[in-house]
C-alpha cells in the first residue's frame with residue numbers, strides 16, 4: 014500500500030490553468046500539499062488565490078492541467094463529488110440554509126457526512142450523538158448561545174464562524190480556508206485562528222490557508238506559496254519566502270513597484 018493510501022489528503026495540482034477570455038487568472042500552477050501540513054497561500058489582490066481554490070474545489074473548470082487527490086485525477090469531477098472525495102472548502106454563505114437555525118445547519122452538515130455508508134435507521138439511532146457533536150462544534154466556534162437563531166439573521170462575523178463550523182462538521186481530509194477572518198471583528202478573529210491552530214496540531218489533515226495577515230501566516234504556516242498574476246512565484250520555508258527579494262517587492266511592496274516608477 015502506498016503512503017497516500019495509508020494517509021488520505023495528499024493534494025496535487027499539475028500545470029493548473031484557467032483563462033477568462035484573454036486573461037490567464039491561474040497560470041500553470043504545479044504544487045503538492047502533504048497531509049499534516051499547513052500551507053499559506055499569499056499574494057496581492059487579484060493574484061488568483063481564490064480562483065486557484067475554485068479550480069481545486071471544482072467551482073471552476075480548468076482550461077488546462079490537473080487536480081489530483083490521493084493519487085486520483087479528480088479534474089473532471091463536479092464540486093459535489095470532490096467534496097465526497099475529501100476536499101472541504103469553507104462553505105459559501107449561499108450554501109447555508111438561511112431559514113434554518115444555526116443548530117439545524119450544523120446538524121445537517123454532520124448528517125450529510127455520517128450518511129455515507131450508513132442507513133437512515135443508524136442515523137436516527139445516533140441522533141443524540143449528533144446533537145452532542147453539533148453542540149461541541151457550535152461551542153468551538155463560539156455560537157452555542159445562538160443555536161436557535163436563524164442563519165440568515167446572524168451578523169456577518171457569526172455567519173463566517175458558522176461556515177467554519179460547517180466545514181469542521183464535514184471533517185474533510187483537505188481543509189481550504191479563503192481569508193477565514195475577513196470582515197470579522199477583533200474579538201472574533203481568535204476563535205477562528207484557535208480552531209485552525211488546533212486542526213493543524215492534529216497533524217492528520219492537509220490545510221490550505223489564504224491569508225493576508227502576515228503575523229498569522231508566520232505563526233501558522235509550515236510553508237508559504239506566493240501567487241502573483243496567476244503564477245507560482247515562490248514556494249518554501251516561511252521565513253525564506255518572506256525574506257526573498259521577489260516577495261518583498263511584489264507582495265509586501267517594500268521596494269518600488271512599477272506604478273511608482
Ligand SMILES: Nc1ncnc2c1ncn2[C@@H]1O[C@H](COP(=O)(O)OP(=O)(O)O)[C@@H](O)[C@H]1O
Pocket residue numbers: 033038056057058059060061062063064065
Ligand atoms: N469568473 C471570472 N470571470 C472573469 N475573471 C475572473 C473570474 N474570477 C476571477 N477573475 C479574475 O481573475 C483574477 C484573479 O482573481 P482572484 O482569484 O479572485 O484573486 P485573489 O483571490 O488572489 O484576490 C482577477 O483578475 C479576477 O478579476
Ligand SMILES: [Mg+2]
Pocket residue numbers: 062063064
Ligand atoms: Mg480572493
